[in-house]
Amino acid sequence: MSTIKITVTRYNPETSSEPFTQSYTIPYKEDMVVLDALNYIKNHVDGTLTHRWSCRMGVCGSCGMMVNGDAKLTCATFLRDYYPGEVQVDPLAHFPVIRDLVIDMSDFMDKLLEIKPWIIRSEEKPLEEGEYLQSPDELNLYKQFSMCINCMICYSACPVYGHDQSFLGPAAIALAHRYNMDSRDEGQDQRAEIIGSHEGIWECTFVGECTRVCPEHVDPAAAIQRSKVQLTKEYFLSWMWPWGN
Amino acid sequence: MPISLPMPEEMSHDILIVGGGAAGLRAAIAAAEVDANLDIAVVSKVYPMRSHTVSAEGGAAAVLREDDSLELHGFDTVRGSDFLADQDVVETFIEKAPEELIQLEHWGCPWSRDSNGRISVRAFGGMSVKRTVYASDKTGFHMLHALFQTSLKYTQIRRYDEWFVSSLLIEDGKCVGVTALDLETGQLHSIVAKAVLLCTGGGGQIFPFTTNASIKSADGMALAYRAGAALKDMEFVQYHPTGLPGTGILITEASRGEGGHLLNKEGERFLERYIPGKMEMGPRDILSRAIMTEMNEGRAFEGEYGGYVHLDLTHLGEKTIDEKLPFVRKLVVKYVGIDPVHEPIPVRPVVHYMMGGVSTDINGNTSIPGLLAAGEVACLTLNGANRLGSNSLTECLVFGALSGREGARYALEQQPVSQNAVRSLADKEQKRIAKQFLEKESGKERVASLQEEMHLTMEKGCGVYRTGEGLQDSCTTLGKLRERFADVAIDDRGRIFNTDLRGALELEFMLEVAECIAHSALAREESRGAQSRLDFPERSDEKFLHHQLAYATPEGPRFEQQPVTITRWPPEERKY
Numbered sequence: 001m002s003t004i005k006i007t008v009t010r011y012n013p014e015t016s017s018e019p020f021t022q023s024y025t026i027p028y029k030e031d032m033v034v035l036d037a038l039n040y041i042k043n044h045v046d047g048t049l050t051h052r053w054s055c056r057m058g059v060c061g062s063c064g065m066m067v068n069g070d071a072k073l074t075c076a077t078f079l080r081d082y083y084p085g086e087v088q089v090d091p092l093a094h095f096p097v098i099r100d101l102v103i104d105m106s107d108f109m110d111k112l113l114e115i116k117p118w119i120i121r122s123e124e125k126p127l128e129e130g131e132y133l134q135s136p137d138e139l140n141l142y143k144q145f146s147m148c149i150n151c152m153i154c155y156s157a158c159p160v161y162g163h164d165q166s167f168l169g170p171a172a173i174a175l176a177h178r179y180n181m182d183s184r185d186e187g188q189d190q191r192a193e194i195i196g197s198h199e200g201i202w203e204c205t206f207v208g209e210c211t212r213v214c215p216e217h218v219d220p221a222a223a224i225q226r227s228k229v230q231l232t233k234e235y236f237l238s239w240m241w242p243w244g245n
Numbered sequence: 246m247p248i249s250l251p252m253p254e255e256m257s258h259d260i261l262i263v264g265g266g267a268a269g270l271r272a273a274i275a276a277a278e279v280d281a282n283l284d285i286a287v288v289s290k291v292y293p294m295r296s297h298t299v300s301a302e303g304g305a306a307a308v309l310r311e312d313d314s315l316e317l318h319g320f321d322t323v324r325g326s327d328f329l330a331d332q333d334v335v336e337t338f339i340e341k342a343p344e345e346l347i348q349l350e351h352w353g354c355p356w357s358r359d360s361n362g363r364i365s366v367r368a369f370g371g372m373s374v375k376r377t378v379y380a381s382d383k384t385g386f387h388m389l390h391a392l393f394q395t396s397l398k399y400t401q402i403r404r405y406d407e408w409f410v411s412s413l414l415i416e417d418g419k420c421v422g423v424t425a426l427d428l429e430t431g432q433l434h435s436i437v438a439k440a441v442l443l444c445t446g447g448g449g450q451i452f453p454f455t456t457n458a459s460i461k462s463a464d465g466m467a468l469a470y471r472a473g474a475a476l477k478d479m480e481f482v483q484y485h486p487t488g489l490p491g492t493g494i495l496i497t498e499a500s501r502g503e504g505g506h507l508l509n510k511e512g513e514r515f516l517e518r519y520i521p522g523k524m525e526m527g528p529r530d531i532l533s534r535a536i537m538t539e540m541n542e543g544r545a546f547e548g549e550y551g552g553y554v555h556l557d558l559t560h561l562g563e564k565t566i567d568e569k570l571p572f573v574r575k576l577v578v579k580y581v582g583i584d585p586v587h588e589p590i591p592v593r594p595v596v597h598y599m600m601g602g603v604s605t606d607i608n609g610n611t612s613i614p615g616l617l618a619a620g621e622v623a624c625l626t627l628n629g630a631n632r633l634g635s636n637s638l639t640e641c642l643v644f645g646a647l648s649g650r651e652g653a654r655y656a657l658e659q660q661p662v663s664q665n666a667v668r669s670l671a672d673k674e675q676k677r678i679a680k681q682f683l684e685k686e687s688g689k690e691r692v693a694s695l696q697e698e699m700h701l702t703m704e705k706g707c708g709v710y711r712t713g714e715g716l717q718d719s720c721t722t723l724g725k726l727r728e729r730f731a732d733v734a735i736d737d738r739g740r741i742f743n744t745d746l747r748g749a750l751e752l753e754f755m756l757e758v759a760e761c762i763a764h765s766a767l768a769r770e771e772s773r774g775a776q777s778r779l780d781f782p783e784r785s786d787e788k789f790l791h792h793q794l795a796y797a798t799p800e801g802p803r804f805e806q807q808p809v810t811i812t813r814w815p816p817e818e819r820k821y
Contacts, residue, residue, distance in 0.1 A: 014739050031491060031580075043693035047736030047745040052291075054458040057494045057576060059386055060295045076579060098429055099742040109292070109406070117394040119353040131350045133362030139355060146355050146387065150294055175394075182353060 004028040004079055005086040006037050008049065010100050019097070022046075028083060034074040035063050038089065038101070050100035058215060061149035064156065065101050066090035071156040073215045092156040094165075105152055111168055112150075114194050115176040120187025138183040145178035145223055147216045154210035154220055160203055167203045168194065170210035170220030177223035180230075192231060201227045257664065258286040258403065259656040261423060261438035262649070263410050263465060265293030267385070267641035268620025269444030270392040271345075272649030277399040279653035286436060288405040288425055290460060290747070293393045297446050297458045298641065301385025302497035302572060303369060304377035305638035307342035310366060313374050315339045320814055322636060325371040325528050326600075326629025327774035327784065328816035329478070329792070329809060334607050334625045336812060338636075338643050345642035346378050354391040355380050357569075367569070368502040369635045371528035371821075377635040382497050382572040388638060405436070409747050410464065412674050413441060413472045413616065414667045420472065420616035421662040424674040428747065431740025433678065435671035439659035440652040443469060443603060443618040444645065450751075451759045452596040452707075453700035456488055456495040465622035467754035469603040470761065474611040475794035475805070477604035477624040479758070480766035481775045483632055484533040484709050488595025490550035492580055496573055496592055498634040500558055501525035503569050507536070508555040508589065509544040515554075523821045530631040530775045531821070533594035537709045540593070548591065555589035562586075594709060598637060600628040600775065601765070604794055604807075609648025615655065619648040626792060630774020681733075682746055688734025692749050695726055695733065699752075699759055702726075707763055712779045716767040723760040724801070730756060761795050764802045768793060786816050 003025050011019040024041050035053055042049045051074075053063040058076040065074050068088050079087060095103035125132065154170035155161050161169050176195050180188045195201055204224045211221040260276050262269045265287050276285050287293065308318050318339045323330050350356055350364060357365040357379050369377040380387035396402055407428045414422040414435060422437035445465030449457025470476050486507070487496040501507070507525055509515045519535040520527040527535075539545045540552035558566060558573075563586045566574050570585075577585045602624035609617040609625075620641045627640055706719030730753060737745035771785040772778050790809055795802035 012739060012741065014741055042744075047692070047748075048739070050737075050742050050744050054291060054295050054460045055297070055300050056459065056492065057300060058579070059383070059572075060291075060297075060299045060458060062291065062295050099739075102742050105292075112394075113397050116398070118398050119351065119395075124351065127344045127347050127351070131347055131356075131364050134358055135362045136358050136360060138362075139358050143355055146390070147383075149299075149386070150292075179353070184351075184353065 002028040004037070004083055006041065007086060007088045008101070009090040010049070011097050012099055028079060030080050032079045034065070034067050034072070034077045034079060034087060034089060037079060037087065038074065050102055052102055059149060061151035064092050064151040064153045066093055066156070071153040071213050073151060073153070076215060092152055094156050094158070094162045095152065103152070107165060108150070108152060108155065108169070108172070111172040112175070115168070115172050116187060116191055117175050117179060119179065119182065119185050120190055121184070122186060132184045134183050142178045142181035144218055145174045145181065148174055148218050149216055151215065153213050153215060157209040157213040159207055159209065160205060164203065166199045168200050170224070173201055173227065174218055174220040174223040177227055180227070195227055196231050201231070256434060256436045257662065258436065258438045259284045260440045260442065260652045261286040261288060261436060262442045262444055263288050263423065264296070264444035264446060264620070264622070265289035265393070265404070266296035266298040266444060266446055266620065267388055267392060267638060268645035270396050271642050271645030272442055272444060272619055272652070273402050274392070274396055274399060275646040275649030276653040277401055279650050280657060281401065283401060283653055283656065285402045286405060286438065287402060288408045288410055288423065288436065290407060290409040290428070292406045293404070294390055296389060297461055298385045298389040298638070300456065300458060300495065301388070301638055302382045302495060303499035303502065304367060304379035304384045304635045305346055305388070305642070306369065306372060306377050306633070306635040307346045307639055308339065308376055309343050309346065309364060309378065310374070310376065313376050317373055318342070318376060321372050322627070322633055323629070323814045324819055325631055325633040327631055327819050328790070329626065329629030329773060331626050331810040332812040332814060333810050334627050337607055338627055338640065341643040341647070342639045345639060345646065349388060349391060349642065352391050352395040354387050357381055367499055368526060369633070370498050370501065370526050370532070371633040372635070377499070377502065379499065382499055382570045385638060409750065410468065411678065411750055413468050414670050415472050415613065416666045416670070419614045422667060424671050426747070428742050431743055433671070433675050435667050437662040437664060437667055439656035439662060440615050440617065442609065442648055442652045443616070443622050444620045445622045447599040447621040448755060448758050449596050451699065451755045451762070452703050454488070454493050454704065455596040456485055456493055457596070462751035462755050463758040464751065464754050465618060466602055466758045469611060469616065469618065470757060470797045472613060472616070473796070474613050474616060475604040475796050476758070476761050477601055477792050477794050477807070478626060478630070478765070479599070479601035479762045479795060480769050480793070481600035481630050482596060482707065482762065483529055483598040483600060483775050484594040485597035486529055486532040486536055486594050487556050487592035489576070489580055490548055490553045490591055490593050493595045494576055494580055495595070495597070496556060496576070496590060497570070498529070500556060500570055500573055503565060504561050505556050505558045507532070508557050509539045510546045511544060515539050515544065520821050527821055528631055528633060533709055534777060536594050546591065551593065553591040553593040556592045557589040558585045559587060559589065598632055600624070600626070600630065600632050607647070608651040609644060610651065615659070617648045617652050619644040630776060678746070682735050682749055683738050685734060688732050690729050690733045692733060692735065692745070692752050695730060696752050699723065699726055699756060703759055707766055710777050710779055711766055713767060716763055719763040720760065720767060720801070723756060723763055727756050727760065757797070761802050765793055765795055768804055790816060
């Protein structure tokens with residue numbers, strides 16, 4: 001039977017102040033993903049190994065971790081891409097660790113709230129009047145930015161966030177952009193304050209790592225760039241025509 | 246060395262919702278809109294956007310088009326249910342469905358659109374016209390995120406993310422809160438509330454091969470059952486016809502709705518022999534049986550994970566697949582290693598949904614005052630013996646909203662719950678968890694091994710085709726597994742984020758619900774909808790046109806019967 005060596009960075013604040021690594025050699029099959037390996041260890045070898053997971057089909061966003069140094073969804077990362085080499089699993093970079101592979105994502109949850117990720121309108125249409133019409137082209141303007149699964153992989157790859165956690169970060173900005181671009185929404189001004197603030201888009205140095213690592217092919221870098229252009233345009237317009245245009 | 250749990254702390258709300266999926270979040274918003282002063286809690290064992298609603302692909306049904314009618318949606322649902330749905334529930338459902346989907350649209354859900362800007366609809370199994378609204382093939386994902394993001398604007402909704410509910414607090418016959426384990430700290434808390442609404446979804450993890458996420462462990466069903474509420478129609482477990490062998494990943498029914506074909510190893514569209522009137526657009530119970538029969542009779546392919554048939558989309562072309570089924574393409578490329586644009590997809594029936602659940606009335610009330618349920622965890626009953634695809638997302642919205650409002654109204658009439666009243670109950674629960682798991686010195690059973698044995702017996706005895714003998718075996722085995730569970734020892738005795746403990750508590754829930762499923766199936770000596778008894782191959786309206794209510798007793802479930810409510814659609818032969 002083929003085997004593969006999995007090395008996991010572990011941390012339990014109850015028993016040790018420092019992280020340590022632990023290696024497990026487990027049976028290998030070609031169709032196993034990294035998450036399967038972790039579950040095998042958890043179920044059959046060491047029940048104290050701690051990680052998050054749920055859907056095992058790349059849509060719930062729970063199982064982001066560092067695999068041999070790259071931020072990945074472990075349910076969508078195959079062991080065969082590393083075999084017969086070893087696999088090293090670490091918690092997502094740039095986040096505090098609660099235990100083993102479980103990161104603390106409360107910072108993102110707070111940021112989510114700040115960008116007001118809901119439809120804002122001065123007047124709501126009554127339900128009896130039916131849907132807001134939205135053409136497929138209008139839908140496509142924001143659709144890709146609505147695909148974010150909040151897996152935190154982009155934060156883990158973003159050097160700006162790694163350096164300064166006050167940065168709003170790729171997923172939150174992409175989501176703000178998603179609502180700003182939605183033909184049903186009128187909340188752009190309300191979001192401009194946070195998006196245009198010091199912690200918002202201006203901190204981004206356009207490294208583009210967020211877009212490269214995104215498992216859903218959301219393009220947060222583009223969302224940030226377009227927001228910059230938009231806010232700059234509005235700034236100059238308001239300067240040239242302070243009474244509005 | 247084992248670490249003791251600290252003394253529980255208490256928190257208090259007007260209405261407490263367990264679960265943050267589509268039903269739970271819809272209920273929370275509905276309750277918030279009843280009265281802005283209501284204090285609402287959503288307790289979820291995962292961050293709400295991780296909830297299993299996220300995995301729903303195909304769509305949500307409602308009558309939104311001129312070529313459709315409520316009558317037709319109602320009849321399709323009742324016929325799909327094999328005439329076991331309560332028709333007053335069906336009528337409420339079809340009437341409220343359109344406004345709920347429009348509401349989601351107003352909340353920003355990116356529904357797919359026609360060229361004129363209207364919400365698009367697609368075909369789904371057992372539906373006689375196109376009425377399934379969708380967001381490409383990630384409908385559940387988009388609905389969940391739209392609901393979650395919208396819920397953020399209601400500051401009166403307090404969330405307990407990654408808190409695991411371990412028991413319901415029942416005082417003087419009323420439900421007055423829950424005990425919940427804060428996973429991050431490992432502390433057990435009692436949270437009191439005037440009303441508790443269960444929105445915890447189903448329990449696919451009771452079976453080995455399922456589309457359900459790892460978190461679907463029938464928690465809410467077990468919580469209610471233990472507290473004395475009835476579980477209804479638990480024998481009806483839906484197999485979705487098309488899951489990927491091995492992983493069980495769902496390949497949406499929309500693949501067939503958009504024109505995909507099912508083929509056996511002879512390249513034959515075998516449904517011609519089972520349901521020629523509907524073919525691939527037949528309901529799930531009939532299609533799953535057809536595939537199993539092809540497998541049993543040697544006309545299926547054989548692979549590493551057993552028999553399978555082909556779902557062929559190649560004739561749809563790359564453009565349609567990318568536009569309508571991009572997630573299917575991505576999943577198949579990733580997990581099977583083939584491209585459905587060029588090659589057929591291997592599929593087989595897979596456990597997907599539980600028609601049964603906590604018995605409730607049309608507003609979500611259970612038999613315990615102050616305890617409500619909505620979504621898959623509940624059984625109203627809308628789905629009867631077989632649910633139609635795309636009715637369940639809508640069910641979460643319609644009945645999530647209704648029961649959220651009902652819970653809110655009930656809560657407004659209640660006096661605040663005394664913290665002292667639950668103190669002894671919470672202490673007892675804390676001691677139970679300590680004694681049974683965290684501080685236990687003996688024990689030789691492993692959670693994962695017992696779970697595997699449960700899986701084996703459920704697949705063998707309670708699968709697509711059932712016999713009295715097989716079900717009896719499952720009942721016996723499950724009884725023994727429950728006894729052996731008393732001897733479980735977990736590896737992890739720590740407090741912080743103890744997923745080993747969570748897994749043990751989930752398995753305990755699942756074993757109780759599994760036993761209820763097996764006994765319910767054994768008691769129903771007929772074939773109806775998803776229950777197919779080889780020893781009783783016919784439907785028997787004379788003996789079994791009723792719901793089975795199961796109550797927990799130390800000797801196993803005790804059954805009561807409840808008549809089916811029939812309003813407009815008298816039972817007839819189920820023909821397609």
